[in-house]
Amino acid sequence: MNSTLELSELNTMIGSLFTVGIASTEPDRNALALIRDHKVGGIILFARNIENPLQVASLCSRLQEEAIAATGVPLFLAVDQEGGRVARLKEPFTLQPGASEIGQSREPLQQAARFASVTAAEMSLVGLNMDMAPVLDVPSGEPERHLAGRTFGTNPENVAALGVKVIQELQRRKIFAVAKHFPGLGKAGLDPHHLLPIIDSPAAEMEERDLVPFRAAIKAGVCGIMTSHAVYPGLDPGTPATLSRKIITDLLRKKLGFRGLVITDDLEMGAVAGGPGVARSAVAAFQAGGDILLVCENHERIVESIDAVKRAVLRGDIPALRLRESAERIHRAKAAIPKDPDAISLEKVKAYFHWN
Numbered sequence: 001m002n003s004t005l006e007l008s009e010l011n012t013m014i015g016s017l018f019t020v021g022i023a024s025t026e027p028d029r030n031a032l033a034l035i036r037d038h039k040v041g042g043i044i045l046f047a048r049n050i051e052n053p054l055q056v057a058s059l060c061s062r063l064q065e066e067a068i069a070a071t072g073v074p075l076f077l078a079v080d081q082e083g084g085r086v087a088r089l090k091e092p093f094t095l096q097p098g099a100s101e102i103g104q105s106r107e108p109l110q111q112a113a114r115f116a117s118v119t120a121a122e123m124s125l126v127g128l129n130m131d132m133a134p135v136l137d138v139p140s141g142e143p144e145r146h147l148a149g150r151t152f153g154t155n156p157e158n159v160a161a162l163g164v165k166v167i168q169e170l171q172r173r174k175i176f177a178v179a180k181h182f183p184g185l186g187k188a189g190l191d192p193h194h195l196l197p198i199i200d201s202p203a204a205e206m207e208e209r210d211l212v213p214f215r216a217a218i219k220a221g222v223c224g225i226m227t228s229h230a231v232y233p234g235l236d237p238g239t240p241a242t243l244s245r246k247i248i249t250d251l252l253r254k255k256l257g258f259r260g261l262v263i264t265d266d267l268e269m270g271a272v273a274g275g276p277g278v279a280r281s282a283v284a285a286f287q288a289g290g291d292i293l294l295v296c297e298n299h300e301r302i303v304e305s306i307d308a309v310k311r312a313v314l315r316g317d318i319p320a321l322r323l324r325e326s327a328e329r330i331h332r333a334k335a336a337i338p339k340d341p342d343a344i345s346l347e348k349v350k351a352y353f354h355w356n
Contacts, residue, residue: 012071013327014310015039017286019076019263021296025051027062030299035066035075038306041330042076042130044296047088053126053353054346056089060127061344074337076176076292078130081123083115084149092353094118099135103152103162112162116169123175125352127344129337130176132226132263134166136213138186140201146191156212163213164220171223174336178263179217180226182252183241184210192229192271196240203234215256223333224261225252227290229271240272243281248289261333263292268301279308287318291326 019042022031034040043063050056060077067075079088084098096119102111123131135150137143138159143151152162167177183206188197201210214225227242236246242264252258264285267273272281282293282305293309295302312318349355 010310010313010323012039013323014306014313015071016041016073016327016330017291017309018042018293018295018302018306019044019078020294020302021046022049023299025049025055026059027066031063032066034299034302035063036070038303039071040075040302040306041073041334042078042292044078044080044132044294045088045128046080046296050088050090052355053092053122053349054355056128057126057344057346057349061346064127064344068339073331073334074339076130076334076337077128078132078178079123079128080132081119082133082135082150083119086150089122093122098149099152099162100149103158108152108158108162109165112165113169116166117173120170120173120175122352124173125349129174130178130224131170132178132180133170134163134177134179135181136160136163136179136217137181137184138209138213140187140209143186144188144191144197146193147185147188151186156209160213160216164216167217167220167222171221176223176333178224178226178261179214179222181228181230181265182214182225183228183232183235183247184214185228185230186210188228188230192265192269194270196271196275197230199230199232201232201234206232206234211256214252218256218258218260222260224263224292225258226263226265226294227285229265229269240275242267242272242290243276243284243288245288253289261291261329262289264290264294266294266296267305268295268297279304282306283308283312283318286322286326287312291329 015038018040020040083096096115105111137151138156152159170177187199190197229240236244241247267278267281278301
């Protein structure tokens with residue numbers, strides 16, 4: 001290894017890079033092992049983890065207790081809550097309009113603010129602290145089906161304004177916002193959940209369209225930016241953005257000046273998992289400049305990815321300084337997360353949702 005990192009410190013720092021999915025509505029053996037043994041830094045919830053507000057609050061409370069006992073540091077507890085058809089929190093949580101509906105409304109800024117304020121209030125109440133939203137993609141032509149209803153519109157300045165409003169309202173209410181999918185999926189002709197899109201836009205065109213909302217989000221202090229699983233020949237021929245140093249480090253960090261958390265989209269998605277595989281993609285994404293590596297479902301792939309990053313550090317393929325940079329960036333963000341075990345109040349959840 002190329003530093004004086006102690007093994008326990010190394011394990012904790014590497015674990016902190018991973019935000020992962022779990023299988024059930026309560027912490028099972030695998031979930032507890034990810035927290036206690038592998039020291040993961042975050043959990044992302046999906047429909048399989050969610051029954052009702054009281055159950056979500058109990059789950060989040062238990063997960064945070066386990067994390068604080070294991071590392072002294074709370075977890076990112078994330079969810080995709082965009083509104084519309086991408087909303088993991090269903091009734092009795094407030095049903096919210098999607099981005100397209102907001103963008104087409106008579107008072108889009110007010111609608112965006114209401115979406116974010118209500119979403120933040122309900123997420124905070126049950127213990128969630130990170131929303132994988134807003135979508136800042138700017139469609140050019142008919143968006144691919146997986147983006148239908150999820151974009152604010154085709155005007156970059158309008159997308160920027162609405163995205164910033166959502167970011168500001170979420171973060172004002174202590175929910176980390178994550179703008180996605182950098183540098184833009186607006187011209188994607190394929191769904192990266194299954195296949196690798198190639199977005200053949202010249203860099204100048206992307207500058208005038210796709211990057212406008214992300215520049216605004218950075219200026220507004222967005223906590224996180226999620227990278228896309230697509231190839232942009234005008235920026236880096238042959239390498240998906242999630243795995244591209246030119247796009248993450250040179251463009252997002254250096255040129256655009258982003259100092260927050262770079263988060264990969266799910267590394268189990270076919271666009272990258274079907275190529276180098278999940279574990280190799282985790283290493284490549286971190287080497288490219290990512291901070292948080294998202295692996296959303298398969299327990300074995302999560303563990304393999306953690307082990308692969310650890311081996312890369314021990315071999316010296318990942319410098320210890322690079323690991324420290326991301327770990328410290330994550331730790332600084334988490335300073336805003338309450339460690340108080342009473343921060344999640346089941347009684348308040350019951351009262352808000354009129355739960356008997």
